[in-house]
Amino acid sequence: MRKPIIAGNWKMNKTISEAEQLIDEIKNEKLNESVEAVLCVPYLSLAKAKEMTRDTNINIGAQNMHWEESGAFTGEVSPTMLKEVQVDYVIIGHSERRQYFNETDETVNKKVLSAINHGLAPIICVGETLEQREENIHITLVAEQIKAAFSNVSNEDATKTVVAYEPIWAIGTGKTASSEQAEEMCALIRSTIKALYGKETAESIRIQYGGSVKPGNVSELMSMENIDGALVGGASLKSSDFVKLINY
Numbered sequence: 698m699r700k701p702i703i704a705g706n707w708k709m710n711k712t713i714s715e716a717e718q719l720i721d722e723i724k725n726e727k728l729n730e731s732v733e734a735v736l737c738v739p740y741l742s743l744a745k746a747k748e749m750t751r752d753t754n755i756n757i758g759a760q761n762m763h764w765e766e767s768g769a770f771t772g773e774v775s776p777t778m779l780k781e782v783q784v785d786y787v788i789i790g791h792s793e794r795r796q797y798f799n800e801t802d803e804t805v806n807k808k809v810l811s812a813i814n815h816g817l818a819p820i821i822c823v824g825e826t827l828e829q830r831e832e833n834i835h836i837t838l839v840a841e842q843i844k845a846a847f848s849n850v851s852n853e854d855a856t857k858t859v860v861a862y863e864p865i866w867a868i869g870t871g872k873t874a875s876s877e878q879a880e881e882m883c884a885l886i887r888s889t890i891k892a893l894y895g896k897e898t899a900e901s902i903r904i905q906y907g908g909s910v911k912p913g914n915v916s917e918l919m920s921m922e923n924i925d926g927a928l929v930g931g932a933s934l935k936s937s938d939f940v941k942l943i944n945y
């Protein structure tokens with residue numbers, strides 16, 4: 698049985714004081730303990746977020762990292778820095794990183810390997826653009842993104858990852874993929890992982906759907922066989938919505 702995992706991706710939102718307030722609101726609510734809740738907050742709020750959630754079931758994630766431990770990489774944050782503040786997860790290869798910050802399948806793979814080596818669980822993001830879906834290349838493309846992300850990742854390490862399928866056309870647009878479309882792609886991801894690592898590993902990895910997930914559509918998405926969670930942007934910035942998602 699895969700434990701459902703719902704992660705809020707705050708993106709570049711919330712100052713430290715705003716983050717404190719939002720976390721306070723979330724942790725004062727009753728959260729379903731059979732769902733894993735993760736907050737992926739901006740770097741500056743990670744230490745505070747971790748401190749505030751220490752006695753709760755909420756885990757904390759970063760939204761990106763460099764693959765090197767240290768060095769002349771101005772403006773970057775390393776896995777050792779994340780580890781020191783006891784971050785649990787790190788989002789790798791979000792489409793906004795790929796689109797605006799030139800991340801490629803190759804850098805995504807480096808980051809995945811580095812995160813695992815440093816004891817951080819990567820949330821690996823894959824997904825197609827609208828044009829790619831219209832050209833009907835989305836299936837091949839997402840399968841290739843998965844193969845590239847898992848390149849040189851051992852079978853045992855693969856089980857430590859979470860995968861997020863996020864069709865770019867559904868992110869922040871209010872346009873959710875239908876639960877059938879989301880399920881089709883999450884099933885494809887699982888079968889791609891099965892071809893790489895076998896059935897047991899494929900069955901153990903949690904696959905999230907992301908893209909305009911809201912309290913109103915979460916239950917239907919979560920009822921799909923291959924959807925084990927959600928990566929949520931907009932609806933994770935309001936405590937009442939995020940709590941509804943966790944308690945879907």
Ligand code: PGA
Pocket residue numbers: 706863867868869870871907908909910928929930931932
């Ligand atoms: P959204 O973002 O929920 O606002 O569509 C999802 C994401 O980018 O992870």
